[in-house]
Amino acid sequence: MAKNKPTDQAEPKPKRAPKPKPAPGPWPFPYWLRLCLSVWLAWHMFVVFMAPLSLQPKTSLLTETIAQSKLIRWYSDPLYLNGGYSFFSPDPPPGGRVYRYTVYGEGNQPIAEGEFPNRANPNHATQWPRLWYHRHMMLVDQSTFAPLAPTEEETRRLFMRSYARHLLRKHGGQSIKLESVTHDLLMPDGVLSGQDPTDPELYRSELTVVERADQLDQPLLPEDMFQPPAELLPQGGPAQ
Structure with a gap:
């Protein structure tokens, strides 16, 4: 029996299949x-x-020191990230305030009415966009900041009279009634019972002013209200 002799030519090796490319990640x-x-x-x-x-x-001294350091403020100040978020805490304000007005023409007939700020009440014109609404909200909320009168109520009354005169000139009426209305927040039991946040029972009138067209030329504030007090001159001695 003949033996198998090795051949001079080696058998070619089979080619390996190429590795599949990995799928791209997320x-x-x-x-x-x-x-x-x-x-x-x-x-x-x-x-x-x-x-x-x-x-x-x-707060703590360590937290305050880190937050007010230059390492933090070079980044937080330009992006306005250094504001606090405690303006509604620990207790929310008692409620929002709305100014409602009615302008009367000849024969005491209503010719215009509305409220500000207003974004949701379909019965009156709304302020849009949001920045315009925010400006009206600030007119109402900041009407007691400037100490124009001895008490807060008198100061608010002066601001309301100023707003009423502007609206009276705008609509060309004979008189106007401007009312300050507070919108109270829902109590926890009201939220649980499903009470509507716009329920009329949550609105209460606080202050009302009335202006007439014949008052528009009269000064809103006394002319001597911002006059500086008279300078006291030194008294001379007895005449020689």
Whole structure:
């Protein structure tokens, strides 16, 4: 029996199949870019939380020192991240205030009515966009900030008379009634019972002013209200 003799030519090796390319991951960005974004996001969130935590009424000296340092403020100040969020805490304000007005023409007939600020009441013209609404809200909320009178109520009355005169000139009426109405917040039991936040029972009138067309030329404030007091001259000695 003949033996198998080795052949001079080696048999060709089979070619390996190419490795399949890995499927692209969910992040098409390179690793270094993802790392930089992660570091920036962590830094941004740190500054966002650090600034409010450094404000009163509850803070620590360490938190306040870190939040007010140059390392934080170079980033928080240009982006306005150093504002506090305690303007509605620990207790919310008693309620929002709305000014409602009615302008009367000849024969005491209503010729215009409305309220401000207003974004949701379909019975009156609304202020839009939001910035225009916010300006009207500030006119109402800040009508007691300037100490024009001895008491807060008298100061608000002066502001309301000024607004009423503007509306009276705008609509060309004979008289106007401007009413300050407070919109109370829902109590917890009202929320649980499903009470409507716009329930008329939640609105209560606080102050009302009436202006007439024949009063528009009269000064709103006394002319001597902002006059400086007379200078006291030194008294001379007895004549020689």
